Structure formats: C-alpha cells, structure tokens
Amino acid sequence: MAKQNKQITITIDGKKIKTSPGENLVKAAKTNGIFIPSLCYFESNESPLGTCRVCTCNIDGKPSPACMEKTREGMEVEVNVDELKNYRKAIVEMMFSEGNHFCPGCEKSGNCDLQHMGYEMGVSRSRFPHIFKDRLIDFNPKRMIIEHNRCVKCRRCVEEVLTDDNLQVFSFCNRGNETVVGIDYEQEAKLSEEQALNAMHICPTGAILVRGQSFAKPFGDRRFDMKSVQKDYQKQLPPENPDKPREPKTIATISLAGCFGCHMSMLDIDLELLDLVEFVEFNKSPLNDIKEFTKRCDIGLIEGGCCNSENVEVLKEFRKKCDILVAVGECSIWGGLPAMRNTIPLRECLEEAYLNGITTEPGEYIVPYDTDLPKILDKVYSCNEIVEIDHYIPGCPPDAHHIWKAVMNLLWGEQYSVLYSEFKYD
Amino acid sequence: MKKKKQDKSQDRSKILDCLWDFQNQYGYIRDEDVAACSKDLDISQVELEGVISFYHFFHRQPAGQITIYLNNSIVSECKGFQRVKEAFERETGASFGGIDPSGQFGLYETACIGLSDQEPAALINFYPFTNLNTLKVRSIIARLKKGESPASFCDKIEEKIRWKPPKDKTIFFRDYYPGIAVSKLKDYSPEKIIEEIKKSKLSGMGGAFFPTGLKWEFCKNQPASPKYIVCNADEGEPGTFKDRALMNEIPGLMLEGMTVAGYAVGANQGIIYLRAEYIWLKEKLEQTLSHFRKMNLLGENVGGIKGFDFDIRIQLGAGAYVCGEETALLNSLEGKRGEPRTKQFFPTEKGFLHLPTVVNNVETFCAAARIIELGSEFYLNTGTANSPGTKLLSVSGDCHLPGIYEIEWGTQISDILEKCQATDPYFIQVSGPSGQCISNKELNRTIAKDDLPCGGSFMIFNENRDVLNILINFSEFFKHESCGVCTPCRAGNFIIQRKLNKISAGLAYSSDFEEVKEWGNIMKVTSRCGLGKAATNSLLMALDKFPEYFQSKVDHHKEGLNKAFHLEQAVQEYEKFNN
Ligand SMILES: Cc1cc2nc3c(=O)[nH]c(=O)nc-3n(C[C@H](O)[C@H](O)[C@H](O)COP(=O)(O)O)c2cc1C
Ligand code: SF4
Ligand code: SF4
C-alpha cells in the first residue's frame, strides 16, 4: 500500500484519531488502541474477505463490516454501541452454534481466534440452539487433518493456501448451511512442510491440523489465556446494591450429565469457602450428601446437561424448588463434552458402548434396560432446553472465583468483575 | 505472501458451458470429466468441485436419463404440490432427491421455476409441464416410458397479458416492430441517450431501483475498456415471471435495450445471463439474435452507425437464486461460484473480468428501448411524478386471473385485486419472499417507489392459507439458496427455520417471538448481500401485521418449563432399541 505522509483525522466513538489515509480501519483502530473484533480479517491480506461479519460497526451511520473499510478524512465510526456489541456477539454465538466446538478437547484451545472473540465479548452461552450437525474429520490428506466441526468458513485458507503452481488447495464446496471447505488431496500432497504449517497457522480455529504438530502449551502460556486486548476489559453483571447486608441464604447443587469437575471447581476457592459457609446453608447437594430437598432454596447450581430421564426429573425439581437457577459449566449450558454423541444416532452409541466396544466383557453383550434404571435420551439436552435457566457461567470447568463471584452477586447483589483470565471455555 | 496468478479468465468463463455439456451428455458430471476439465483450465480439482457443487442443476451422481424438477414454491404448494409429488414418486418408482433403480428417472425439488401462473409445474429435461395433477402426471410418465421425448409433448407457455393501460400509456405490451429504437440511435450522441434516460427517471426494475441513467453514466465515464452490457435474466424471486413474458413475447425489445445501453456507454459486447429454468426460451432468443444480426441490428456498424459494433451472447446459469444478485452473477459469468462479491466496487467500475459493466434487468432494458422509441415525454406521462412509467406484475396465487398485468406506477392494491378477481385476499406478498407482506387492511396502498416498491412478484393468499406455512416455505427457500459465504445468512436462515417449526408446532412462548424478531434483525443488519438482508423481511413484517394470528400460536403458561421438550419423545429411540 502506498504510504502517504499526509495524516487524516477520523472519529471513532467520538474520539478523534490521526491516521494515514487508505489504511484498513480495523488496523488503524488497533494502532490507536481501539479494539474492533475481527475474525476473517488478517493483516497480511490486502483484499479483506468480509465473510464473518464479526467486525460490524457503524460507518458514517451505516452498519457495515469495518474490515472492508479504508480510512478516509472525516470518517465517523461507532464501535462500542450496545446495539452493535449485541450484533457482533450474536454472530460469534452463531458460529459456536453452527459448528461443534468442544474446546477442552481441541488442539487449538487457548490459541484460537474464535474462542478469543468469545472471551473478549463475554459470550457465556449461545442464544441460538446448537445445530449438532454431523461433520467429518478428514484424515485423508497426506499431511493434514481437516476438522470440519471447527471450521467457521472464514475463507482464509481458500485464498491463501496455494501450491507452487498457484493452484488452490482449499475451496468452498456446496452452499448455504451445507457449505464446507473442501481440500484437494493431490495439491495438498505438493505442499512443503512449511506451507502446510502456514495453513495451520492461518486458520483462525482448530480446523486445519498438521500431523505430528500440536499446539501443546501449558495453560497460562497460550496466546489468549491471560490478557485481554481491550484496555477496559470488564465483564459481566453490573453492580447492584453493593451495600446490602448478607442475609443468610440456602443453596442447592447437583451434578447431572457432568463429570463432577464443576463441583471440584466450586471447592477450589480454598479458605474463602469458610467465609461463605457463615452465610449460606447447603440444602440438597452432593457436597453434603443431602439427597432430598428439605426446603425451598434461594439458588440452585446445576452442573451437567440431561442425558437420561432421571436428569430431567431432577432438573425439573430444581426448577420447582429454587428461586434462581444457574447453569454452571459448558455441559449444563449447551451439552458440553457429553454432547459429542449428539451428532451420532443413539443406536450407534449404544452398540459401540455396550456391544461392540473393545472394553465390553466377553459374553456381556447387553444394553442395560430395566424399569429401575433411568432411560437414555435420544441426545444430550442443555438445561435450558428443558427448564428455564436464569444465568450461565461458562468454562470446563468454570473458574472457582467466577462461580462464587457470580453467586454472591446473585444472592446479595455484591459487586464483582470477572477477570479476563477467569473467563474460559476450557 | 504469494499472489494468485491471473487465471485464464476468458477460458475460465466457459466453465459453465463446459459443465452443461457433460451434464447433458451423461446425465451427470463424471470423475474423469472433472479431472479433464480442471486440467484443461489449469485449476485444482477441488476448485472445480466447488463450482459444480454450487449449482443445483449440476450433479456428481447420475440424475436419471429423464430428470424431473418439481417446483416447491409456495404457490405450487397451495395448488397441490404434495399430491403431484406423490404422484411422481408412485409413477416413476423414484423418491425425490434421487433416481429409480433402473436409472431412468431422477426426481428433484427445485425453487420457483417462473411458472407461478400455471402451478404446480415441473421441468422435465428442462421442458415445461404445467398445471399438473395426479392424472396428468400419470399420463406424462406413461408417455415418457413409451419413449416419447419430453420436447415433443411439453406444454407451450402462452403468456396471458391480462391487463394493460390505455394505448397512450402502455409501455411494454404495445405493438412492437423490431429495430425502431436502434434506428433512432444515429440521431443521438451517447451523452444524449444517457440524458434522455435520466430525464425519464427510469430506475432498475430488478428490485433495487437504482437510477438507470446514472448507472450508465458511471460506466461510460470509466476509462477502462472493453466494457460489457449484462442483462440479468435470472428472474429467480419466487412468484416472478414477467421477464419470462417479455422474452417470450417481445425478445427483440430487450436486445434493443441492451444495444442502446451498449451505444451509450461504449460497449461492444452484451451478455444475457439466462436462468437455466428458462432453457426452453433459449432457442427463441437465439433465433431473434440471428434475425437481428441479419437485419444489422447487431453486429458491425449496428443501425448504420459507423464504428458501433455490438453483439450479444447468451450465458446459461445452472440453478442458483443468488446469481440474480449482480455481483454473484458476474462471478458466475466468470465461471466461478456464484457468491456475491464484497461491495468495494460497483460493477460499473469493476464488473465482468474486472472491467466496467452495466448490469440491468430484462424489464429495465425493455423500458429503455421504449423510452428511446417513444421519447421520455411519453414515458413521463404515465405513472406518478416520482415513479413514472408502467410496471409489469406477475400475479399468482388465490385469484381467478393469474398472469401478467402491466400497471401504471401508483396503482392501488385494491385495483389490482379487482382486476385479477381475487375475491378473498388475506395475505399479499409483494416482490416475493424478499419483499414485503401486506394484510387485507392495507388495500388502499399503492405500487410505487415511495409506498410499495415492487420487483414484479405479486402473490395472493386467502384466509385458508396458513401464514406460518407461507413463512416457513420462504425460510426454507432462503436456507437453500443462501450462498453460505457469510455467517448471519448461512447459519441464521437455518436457525430461524427451526424456530418457525417450533412456533408452528404450537410450542412457542411469547419470548420466542421476541427472539425471532431480534435474530431476524441481526441477519438484516449484518448480512453481506441482499439475500441475507431481506431473508427475514416478510417474517418481521408478518409478526407486526398479523398479531391475532400469532397470538393464537403463543402459549402463556410457562412455569419455568420448556414445553418443546417431551420426555416420552426423547426416550423413544432408547425404548425402541430395547424392544
Ligand atoms: C438475492 C438477490 C437476487 C436478485 N435476483 C435478481 C433477479 O433475478 N433479476 C434481476 O434483474 N435482479 C435481481 N437482483 C437485483 C440485482 O442485484 C441488480 O440490482 C439488478 O440486476 C440491477 O438491474 P436493474 O437496475 O435494472 O434492476 C437480485 C438481488 C439480490 C440481492
Ligand atoms: S478452541 Fe476454537 S476451534 Fe477449538 S473447539 Fe474451541 S472454539 Fe472451536
Ligand atoms: S478451515 Fe480454517 S481457514 Fe479454512 S475456512 Fe475453515 S476456519 Fe477458515
């Protein structure tokens, strides 16, 4: 891009900013410390793709994607308007609903642009129903593995991954919600190791993997673990009535189709737990092994979604007996890891687990079925597909401090802010 | 970063023709065809697969020696689609979406095929068969089985021009003598033509209403050349068939309009992008083209103007509604996936092969030819001050006289309903699914740019039609036709449809309606092209305009439960497995 020395002035959220003309707006904003969410855009590409729409801002009063705009004198940009924030958040939520994103099992977790956008925008759940479409994991390419469950159709790979003969290795195939990224095995085989790695890195999600390569880095060291790119990152509930005295309250908790990891996390606030028990009484909960409700509770914390009929009954009872219900963790929010089976027919799951599985005891080929046993549902349901849920705390498991800050806010209106590093999906 | 080399763009723009050849020859596109074709064009196979899989009429699996596409648009649905569908399956032994065991018949549903005045209708090897019913289907299949060719007994499409204004106000369907508009060109300079078009206030009839004169001027002022004139004959908006009528009745007028445009902007190549659903019109168009060449209305020194060479070719589409969007159309012309481009350039700046291009609708070109023929004064004398001229409406649905109505802009809805004898209108869809719906309380509104701008589709539904059923049909259409490039349209249409099914099943709370509104609005604001932006228009409007209807669909008892969940249903599969 021809750089001119002349500086121009544009306005972003009322703030006047000096920049050079013809600069990409997302980049210009970033240089000036203003964060405009973006996903398909990457700085080395001079003709932006404009596919994801995550960067939608008001440009001179009209909503359009910021990544498609070049700076020009007098340009008026609105970024952080509630309405726009909501739209952008919705688009990220759509991506989570459209694909099958099991972050705790994903090689790219912590280094993933989609996840990062979720963190920056405070996506604690998707408002849209998860589609759970059965998608392929393609092991055919020589060097790569294509995980279609995670592809967000940003198109970066289609435009950027070319062979030395300038042939496309990737292309969109089909259309509408059937659109997938197709890979050409013949061309893929021609890529050098370096080119293959570049493909993996250019993919904003964990959809393109290179065999033998992993992203393994410990928690805390990964790209998006610790620090927000927004200077004023502050998330979640607004302060409500911060001076209210702590009235004693009753809590119930349950683990449905979960792994008890969320309950473990609840215990993870260590000594602060002692402060807490002065004001709260636990009713029905695995923490104290009280099996039945003995009274109405102020708050119920639900771990896990529903995979069998008993889960459903227990969840409905919680709804009846608790004033506020909080879905704690990915499994209760949208199904989480157990929902991996949602793209596979139940019949196949049962056959694999009880009849054909390698761990099946010889001679024990039966699927448990008895009037005393809970019945298995056709798929794993999120809690809000069955009852109304009032609040959601993301994470697998959620950070202990996140859980209790949210609970204390709900019970006593205590002010809190979740740190960027506490807001996680894995 | 490496830049992609300039592809052999001219060659490449023949891809669609090439794929059509394979499709016609073998009934599908074989692996070896893909390999050969990609090698020929020096593109990777996956890129070619991407193109093939974009278009509904290209198959990678055998699609039958006789391929039947049955229209599933809402009008077809109202007129007996379901029964006809079952009849086809019964008679052929195939199921929709595939072929019969012998491979003779392939059955596929398809979006509106531009025959809404004669539904249910189907294309059999792309020949039209209309007003289908069970008996007719039986006889058609019997004849096909006997070896008769579809071409030999298909229905001849006669245009029913039901109404036109008095003679001094008719623009389109007045007597037509080939060559009048072109013969007038020599009295005008290109600037003068543009001025005349501007004076007439002609604006695009394809649905976006961009001032035509201005568009031509933009293109004329571009330094790059050559320039192209593209006629958008992709008429895909369900319920529209007015371009069909123009091409069927007076194809020459459209060619003249394109020639006028070519003269005005300095182009010498015109392309008609004809939707594949109208293949049966292609022969007539080709004949007209060669007739025009003989009459020196096309070719070199057209109309006796020294140095003005202009010719026109036809490019066939392959089944994708979104290719009606002008930038998607240009991509398709270039032999690519028909995905709309980003809006960085107007086609008049960078269009076909990145060269200045005018894209106009069939009706726009016809109107332009008439303006040159009759003068802008004549044109301004019809319609209203803001919307002069006439407009062709394709009227279909619950009325006694479906067909083409040439009305003056400014005509009241009630007037149209009376003319077409719609005795019991309840829900009227103006401009197709992407347009607007109106209720029978708004019959005094007018078809005009400042009231109800109309692209051409006018579908009438009576009280017996279920509003949600109509909306679900629309939503299915958009889901299927979305190009898939941008998130809100690709995922949104799918998600909205699920919600509509939930509402339709009587499982909705009022919060579901709030959500539909919010989601619809998100798609509207954030989608990349007009398809996604307009996909929820009708839905959002219907929610406002038919409150009693939707109230009847709401359950007010909530008690914290989500009644869309049924335990008995959810355990059914497990019970079945164990029994
Ligand atoms: C999804 C979509 C489909 C469209 N389909 C058509 C079409 O079938 N025919 C048409 O003339 N214009 C169609 N248009 C409008 C074109 O983009 C363009 O505005 C038009 O061809 C310009 O010609 P005009 O100015 O003469 O109307 C469509 C637009 C969109 C967004
Ligand atoms: S880390 Fe990213 S790609 Fe992987 S599952 Fe999570 S969101 Fe999807
Ligand atoms: S594979 Fe990765 S880079 Fe390619 S479209 Fe999908 S998310 Fe984008």
Ligand code: SF4
């Ligand atoms: S709005 Fe729909 S049709 Fe238009 S670009 Fe986006 S996905 Fe494609």
Ligand code: FES
């Ligand atoms: S970053 Fe702008 S559209 Fe994707």
